[in-house]
Amino acid sequence: MKQTKKRNMWLMLIVICLGGSIIYIFPYLQYTFYDSMMAELGFTNTQMGNVMSVYGALNLIAYFIGGMIADRFSSRILITFSLVVTGITGFWFATFPSYTAMMIISVIWSFTTIFTYWPATIKAVKLLGDSDVQGRLFGFREALNSFGALVFSSTAMFIFTRSGENFRNVVIFYSIVYIVTGIISFMFLPNDEAGEAEKRNIFAGLGYVLKNPLVWLIGFIIFFGYAVGSIMGRLTPYLTSVFKMGVATAGIVGIINSYGVGNVGAVAGGLITDKMKSSTRFLKWCFVIMAVLLAIFVAVPGVPSFLMAAIIMGLSVRLVQTAVRGVYFVPLDEAKIPAEYLGTAAGVVSVIGFAPDAFLFSVYGKIIDSMSEVAGYKVMFGSLIGFCAVGFVLTSILIRMFQKAEK
DSSP: OHHHHHHHHHHHHHHHHHHHTTTTTTTTTHHHHHHHHHHHHTOOHHHHHHHHHHHHHHHHHHHHHHHHHHHHSOHHHHHHHHHHHHHHHHHHHTTOOOHHHHHHHHHHHHIIIIITTHHHHHHHHHTTSOGGGHHHHHHHHHHHHHHHHHHHHHHHHHHHHHTTSOHHHHHHHHHHHHHHHHHHHHHHSOOOOOOHHHHHOTTTTHHHHHHOHHHHHHHHHHHHHHHHHHHHTTHHHHHHHHSOOOHHHHHHHHHIIIIIHHHHHHHHHHHHHHHHTOHHHHHHHHHHHHHHHHHHHHHSOSSGGGHHHHHHHHHHHHHHHHHHHHHTTTHHHHTTOOGGGHHHHHHHHHHHHTTHHHHHHHHHHHHHHHSOHHHHHHHHHHHHHHHHHHHHHHHHHHHHHHHHHHO
């Protein structure tokens, strides 16, 4: 009986990750097919940027309100709805509509990929198992999402090249995958209906979550951990512009940075967290390790002869950060957030935690433009040491608060 329950838990996780690996591909498709997408739509660079900006700005609102929706409706229904509707809008996208229509599509994608999807999937993963497996569940979730995205992206690239670089075929392929994945989710995911009290009031639990200092602390811990990952995503341009890394090597490093270390780090982080029986303690020491690695990384001279040292140190930071990313929602379990308020809590910490997307790149872009390239990048990466220091302090406070609550 116990083995059957365990098998079902991992099957459900795989189904959830099937959706997680595809759900954000459409909103960020221009990261992979920027030139083809711009040419087919007939947009300017400014218009392409505006499409992304609308999506990003609405997401901060969607994270917050979406959490309350997740507590009111079944995760199975929300996940299925999100995937199917995103797939349907993909067929509209495949007609390469006007600028106004594309802006409307971006608004819809914010609704379906964040508002109805994100808090629901965090809640669904959390409810799959007890406290002793939360690290593994969230760690493997991150790794499986990354692996699935790699498979889907590689398949799309194959279709693109084999069809004479026909971008429409890529969009249609993804649209079909979205809808099929939604149907699979509906077939296999269990219902987790909210209680009667929560059904009567969509704002049930919001007061509890906003007044809970643990939720705010967890949100800011995610903020600083996520910020390190976001900026380390600029590793490849740093290596090409400062260390003069070649295009071929850049492609390899980019894949390893995006998918290779991510899978290893997330799985390792989940396993270690469950062994330590405290995600917060694990996160605390990860911030220390990242600070040390970042100090060495920044100290590497910005000259081509030190390219290999910069690659090794940069990927090392990324490895630890992906371990952090794999488990930084697990403290919600240690905080003993009631199951009926998990969606709301996930929404609130997501608004705080992912806020760096709203301003960080603009700030660092201005810093790099205002000084020499080498100096600008050094300042950018060096500031992350301070982020890690704050993360260490916040996790230390959170650990003390957990210990105090247990007494």
